[in-house]
Amino acid sequence: MFRRDHAKFICDVSELAGLFHDTASMEDFLQKITAMVTHHMDCEVCSIYLYYEDLNELVLKATQGLNPSFVGQIKLKVGEGLTGLAFKEKRPICEGQVKNNPNSRFFQGLGEERFESLLAVPILRGQVGIGVMVIQSEKRNYFFIDDIQILRAITSQLATTLETARLLITLNDQKQKKPQPLADLKLVKGRSGSSGVAFAEAIVMDGLLTDFEQLARLSKPLTEGDFHRAVEDTEKQLQQLQKQIENDLFDVSGFIFTAQILMLKDKGFLDAILALIRQGINPPQAVVGVVGEYVHKFSAIADSYLRDKIYDVKDVGRHLLENMTGLKQHHSDLEDRIVIARELLPSDTIKLFSQKVKGIILLSGGVTSHVSILSRSLNIPLVVADEPGLLSISEGTRILLDAVIGYIHINPLEDTVQKIFDREELHKDLDHLKKSIRSRPHTKDGVAIKLMANINLLGDMKAANEFKTDGIGLYRSEFPFLIRSSFPSEEEQYLIYRRLVEGMPGKEVTLRTLDVGGDKILSYYDYGHEENPFLGLRSIRFSLKYKDVFVTQLRAMLRAGHEANMRIMFPMISSVDEFQQAKGIVQECVYDLENEKQKICHPQLGAMVELPSAVDIINEIAEEADFLSIGTNDLVQYLLAVDRTNERVANLYLPQHPSVLRALKKIVDAAIQHRKDVSICGDMATDPKFLPFLLGIGVRTFSVDARYLPKLHESLSNIILSQTEPLALELLKQSKIERISQLMGIET
Ligand code: PEP
Ligand code: MG
Numbered sequence: 081m082f083r084r085d086h087a088k089f090i091c092d093v094s095e096l097a098g099l100f101h102d103t104a105s106m107e108d109f110l111q112k113i114t115a116m117v118t119h120h121m122d123c124e125v126c127s128i129y130l131y132y133e134d135l136n137e138l139v140l141k142a143t144q145g146l147n148p149s150f151v152g153q154i155k156l157k158v159g160e161g162l163t164g165l166a167f168k169e170k171r172p173i174c175e176g177q178v179k180n181n182p183n184s185r186f187f188q189g190l191g192e193e194r195f196e197s198l199l200a201v202p203i204l205r206g207q208v209g210i211g212v213m214v215i216q217s218e219k220r221n222y223f224f225i226d227d228i229q230i231l232r233a234i235t236s237q238l239a240t241t242l243e244t245a246r247l248l249i250t251l252n253d254q255k256q257k258k259p260q261p262l263a264d265l266k267l268v269k270g271r272s273g274s275s276g277v278a279f280a281e282a283i284v285m286d287g288l289l290t291d292f293e294q295l296a297r298l299s300k301p302l303t304e305g306d307f308h309r310a311v312e313d314t315e316k317q318l319q320q321l322q323k324q325i326e327n328d329l330f331d332v333s334g335f336i337f338t339a340q341i342l343m344l345k346d347k348g349f350l351d352a353i354l355a356l357i358r359q360g361i362n363p364p365q366a367v368v369g370v371v372g373e374y375v376h377k378f379s380a381i382a383d384s385y386l387r388d389k390i391y392d393v394k395d396v397g398r399h400l401l402e403n404m405t406g407l408k409q410h411h412s413d414l415e416d417r418i419v420i421a422r423e424l425l426p427s428d429t430i431k432l433f434s435q436k437v438k439g440i441i442l443l444s445g446g447v448t449s450h451v452s453i454l455s456r457s458l459n460i461p462l463v464v465a466d467e468p469g470l471l472s473i474s475e476g477t478r479i480l481l482d483a484v485i486g487y488i489h490i491n492p493l494e495d496t497v498q499k500i501f502d503r504e505e506l507h508k509d510l511d512h513l514k515k516s517i518r519s520r521p522h523t524k525d526g527v528a529i530k531l532m533a534n535i536n537l538l539g540d541m542k543a544a545n546e547f548k549t550d551g552i553g554l555y556r557s558e559f560p561f562l563i564r565s566s567f568p569s570e571e572e573q574y575l576i577y578r579r580l581v582e583g584m585p586g587k588e589v590t591l592r593t594l595d596v597g598g599d600k601i602l603s604y605y606d607y608g609h610e611e612n613p614f615l616g617l618r619s620i621r622f623s624l625k626y627k628d629v630f631v632t633q634l635r636a637m638l639r640a641g642h643e644a645n646m647r648i649m650f651p652m653i654s655s656v657d658e659f660q661q662a663k664g665i666v667q668e669c670v671y672d673l674e675n676e677k678q679k680i681c682h683p684q685l686g687a688m689v690e691l692p693s694a695v696d697i698i699n700e701i702a703e704e705a706d707f708l709s710i711g712t713n714d715l716v717q718y719l720l721a722v723d724r725t726n727e728r729v730a731n732l733y734l735p736q737h738p739s740v741l742r743a744l745k746k747i748v749d750a751a752i753q754h755r756k757d758v759s760i761c762g763d764m765a766t767d768p769k770f771l772p773f774l775l776g777i778g779v780r781t782f783s784v785d786a787r788y789l790p791k792l793h794e795s796l797s798n799i800i801l802s803q804t805e806p807l808a809l810e811l812l813k814q815s816k817i818e819r820i821s822q823l824m825g826i827e828t
Contacts (some may be wrong), residue, residue, distance in 0.1 A: 102583045107151070110142035113238065117215060121227065125195060125216035130246045131209050134469050137213060138167055140482045141246075145216065147191045154187055161185030165213045166200035166335050172228045173200045176221030197222035201231040205239040210246065213238075232640035270465025271730060273452030275787070277504050278418055278439035278461045279497055282469075282477045285421035290344040296364035299405040307353065310403035317399060318347065325434050331560045331576045333536045343396045349374070364401055365642045369398035376668050395435075418479045418556070420470050424451050433458040439481040441470060441488060449599050449725040454559065456785050457536040463488055466727035521550075523775070531792055532588070534761060537578065541583040543786035551587035551645070553783020554709065554761040555580055557633065558595050561602060567629055570636045577640030590783075591637050592688065593662075594620045594628065595651040600724050614723060617760070619652035624661055641681030649686035649709055654693045656700050659777040663704075673787075688760075689707055690714035695743045702754040709783070710747055712762025718738055735764045736820045738812075745777045745812055752778055759766040759783055768795035769824050775801055776808025 110128050117126035125145030129138040140154035159168040162183055166338050168172040175181050175198045186192050195216035203210040213235050217223070228747040281676055314340055318341050341348055349370065371393055378390045394413055401407075411488040419432060429451055432440065440455060455462040461483035473479075473490065480489035489496055512717070521531045532553030533544035544552070556612050560576055561566050568576075596602055597618030610616035623630035637648055651663045651780035673680045687694070687701050690711035694701055702708060711736060717724040719739050722732045746758075751758035759781035766788040773784070784792060807823075814820045821828045 095617060103108075107142065110242075111144070112422035114142045114144035117213070117234070118620075121215055121231075123197075123215050123217040123222065125192075125214070127155075127214045127216075128203075128211060128242070129167075129214065130211040130242065131158075131167065132246075134472075138164060145191075147189060150187065152271060154190065156185070162198055163200045163212050163214050166202050166214075167209055170207070171202060172202070172232065174200070175199075175225050176223070176227055178216075187589075192216070192217055196220040197452075199223040199227055199231060199693060201228065203235040203239050203242055205243055205644070210239055210243045218756040225319055225624045266490055266492075268465050268467045268490070270463040270467070270486045270488060272462070272780050273442065273449070273464050274458075274460060274462040274483060274484045275380050276438075276439070276459065276461030276481075277500055278477065278479075278481040278483070279492075279501075280416055280418045280438040280481075281475070282420055282441075282473050283414060283417040283475055285419055285424075295370045296401060296405075299362060299364040302363045302404055304357050304363065306352065306404050307357060307366075307400075307822065310363075310400045311344055311350070313403040314342060314396065314399040317403075318344070321434070322800065325515050329430065329433075329537060330579070340392050340396045340399075343393065364404055367400050368396055369405070382510060383770040392637055418481055420473060422471065427458070428626070429454045429458065433460060439479075440464075441479075441481065443470065444466065444725070444727060451599075453536055453556070453785070456787065457540050464727055480667075516765060521796050523796055523799050525800050525802060527780075527801045529775075529796055530759070530781040531789055531796075532590075532759065532761075532781060533786045533789065534783050535580065536785075538579055538583070540579070540786050544789070545583070547786055547789035549584075549786065549789060551584055551588075552580065552589040552591075553759050553781065554649075555589065555591045556595065557592055558600055561594060561596060562600055567602075569630070570632045573633060573636035574639050577637055581640055581644035581646055586645060588647065589641075590647045590686065591641075591651055592649050593620070593637075594623050594633055596622055607819050614717070620650045620658060620662060621652070622666075623650075624658070627665065630662075630665060631669055634666055635673060638666075638669055638673055638680040638683070639678055641683055642679040644681060646681055647684045647686060647707065648705070649688055651688045651711070652690055652703075652714065653701065654671045656697060656704055659687050659701060659704050661707075687759075688761075689747050690718065692719050692743070695719075695746055698747050698750040699753070702750040702756050705756065706748065707757035708751050708759075710744065710758065710760045710762065712740075712764035713758060715743065715762065716764070720744060734817055735767075736826055737817055738815055738820060738823055741773065742809055743821070744774070745808070748778045757781065766792070767828055768792070771795055772799055772804045773808050773811055773824065775799060776804035776806075776811075 114126040118124065119683065123145075125143070127143040128141050130141045131138050136158060138156040138158070140151055143151060156164040158164055162173050162175060162178070162181065162185070164185075165183055175184075177196055178184050178198050179196075188748070195218055197217040197219060198214065199216075200212050200214045202212050213231060215223070215227075215231065236473060242621055255332060311358070320340075345682045352370045353363070356369055357363050361369070374393045375390050378393065398413075414432060414435040414437050416438055417434060419437050420440060420443075421428075422443045424440070424442060429440070437460065440460055442451065442462060442464045443466060444464070449464075452462055452464065461481050463483050463486050465488060466488075470488070478491050480492040480497055480500060482489065484504075511526045520528055522528045530550045532551050533540065533547075534554045534556070535541060535544065535547040535552050536556045536559055536586075555577075557573075557577075560573070577591060580591070594606075596619070597616055597711045598614045601613075617625065634648070637646070640646070641648075648658065648666065653659050653662075666685060670682065672678065684706035686707035686709055687705040688709050688711045689695065689698065689701070691714070695715075696706075715725055716722070716733060716735050716737070720732065720734065720737055722729050724733060738751075747760055758779065760774060760779055761783040763784075765774065765782040772794070782792065810824055811820055814823070818828065820826075
């Protein structure tokens with residue numbers, strides 16, 4: 081005869097599960113279960129812990145017999161305490177004298193100390209862990225084998241119901257904007273895509289928006305005329321903003337504010353507001369209502385990029401309200417914020433810059449992705465961190481973004497903030513000193529090295545000149561294309577390229593032809609779906625397929641280079657045939673322009689070496705091309721089959737891999753043998769740890785983002801060139817990444 085009426089109990093539970101849908105609160109439902117279990121098992125305590133995958137923790141969700149104020153507060157790691165252990169090992173744990181068990185874990189104030197016996201049974205749906213049910217008794221050795229069986233039966237019966245309960249609790253938590261489970265997260269270690277430090281409130285681009293309705297509530301009664309005036313004023317302001325950004329970012333300004341200006345011209349949008357005003361609704365409230373409707377509609381869009389158009393609508397609404405009411409909000413939604421987004425396009429980055437964001441946290445896109453590269457040019461600190469929990473950070477959470485080392489501090493202590501800003505002060509002084517470097521870059525034993533700048537935006541030229549660069553080693557011509565809403569005309573391109581050569585009088589300027597595709601998508605060009613965009617219609621392949629686009633660009637370049645020291649290079653060359661084809665088109669352009677009596681240059685033509693296929697035939701390419709430029713960002717990606725924008729394989733993106741080192745040696749040897757100029761223009765050149773090797777194999781020209789120039793200058797002055805060749809030979813003999821890393825002083 082059982083002490084407890086098990087059969088009846090199981091029946092009661094199934095009845096309770098049936099009542100689940102009528103239960104108003106999930107917490108109540110769980111609480112009812114714990115009360116019933118303690119009653120029928122004739123014990124004092126029953127607790128339910130649910131497992132949250134994003135936290136990798138068990139959270140106490142209901143208890144009968146323990147301190148109820150600890151519900152939601154007690155969090156156990158998988159394997160922690162007897163409860164965590166039962167979950168981890170997916171087996172019941174039955175302990176008659178808990179205090180003697182070394183795995184026991186007590187929380188002060190929870191009131192567990194007086195209970196001698198414990199039975200913890202994992203709640204499983206198949207092999208999927210949902211949580212743990214724990215019962216406790218004051219009496220020693222109280223639970224037996226039959227108790228284990230019955231609790232197992234109960235938990236398996238409840239598993240799917242509890243799983244639903246967990247989901248609903250999570251959704252409700254989100255709706256009520258309770259602190260997210262992430263509240264406990266203090267530090268996320270990501271990787272720096274663009275260096276710098278920012279301390280500001282967070283805003284999640286995926287999330288909903290800040291409240292601007294209060295502007296409308298504060299407003300006095302206004303008229304339809306006030307609304308029309310606000311529309312006019314807003315349009316003028318947006319045009320003004322557009323102009324300003326065109327001045328600051330001449331090359332990539334595109335039509336950043338077009339979407340918003342269009343909104344103001346949209347009859348549907350304006351009529352909807354007017355209809356409400358004519359029904360007697362105060363104009364500011366009418367604006368809030370219609371903007372709200374649009375926000376709602378956009379929120380339902382699955383495409384995250386389109387969904388983010390919410391920010392345009394909200395921004396227009398904010399401008400209208402401010403102009404109508406005369407009341408100013410201190411911030412737009414994004415101003416002075418650290419933006420957290422799953423992904424961004426380069427054009428978003430420009431817009432965020434214009435909206436004065438303080439920093440960016442991206443969940444996807446590696447540190448050599450083009451959004452990272454662009455952020456560097458715009459001086460926006462950016463960290464890439466593959467931590468989905470960041471998207472559930474509640475708006476307004478204070479974030480310290482240490483993009484110097486790639487750390488994200490959530491709600492940091494004052495001390496931490498102070499320390500990091502103090503560190504930055506020190507660096508500023510160093511930067512200042514480096515700016516005053518007078519001599520040309522050279523090694524410790526006096527060999528001159530050419531340090532060139534990579535230019536992404538015209539704005540980068542200022543720093544490049546301040547750091548006394550020897551010229552431009554790589555101009556990424558695609559950025560103006562990426563930002564605009566259509567292909568820029570020959571004239572528009574000519575003006576940009578001309579500014580580049582005029583900004584570097586007498587110095588060598590190397591322009592790269594369009595390198596789109598991969599992570600650089602033209603919004604106005606329909607690529608169709610590409611399963612593997614990095615292996616798709618990229619770079620020179622695009623230019624050769626769309627000859628008119630290529631010809632327009634080449635004509636603009638050839639004209640801009642008139643009486644200047646300008647060179648042109650083609651990205652992602654994979655064969656001699658491809659290079660010759662591109663060269664042939666340049667020759668056609670030269671011929672046409674000369675016939676038109678245009679003033680042009682006759683530039684050297686180079687190949688970027690960034691594909692394994694080019695490495696194998698490098699001798700033939702070196703013979704054909706006037707110069708070589710090694711794009712290590714892509715070369716590493718393609719040699720190692722590691723997507724440079726995929727954080728999940730970032731640990732495998734290793735420029736020190738022996739295949740990369742040997743490929744580099746082969747390329748440089750070919751260039752030397754054919755007496756052709758060779759430079760490194762990928763990010764590998766920015767890391768001083770690789771510098772001795774690169775010098776050792778004969779590289780004498782480096783091209784890096786301007787901000788790295790002082791560091792490189794300094795590193796070079798500490799290297800004795802004559803020692804680098806034996807070191808490089810030693811490294812080339814190695815077959816293991818680990819050993820090479822050791823020799824190079826790289827932590828793995
Ligand atoms: C490279 O691949 O190393 C390079 C310089 O080109 P990008 O980073 O623009 O692809
Ligand atoms: Mg490249």
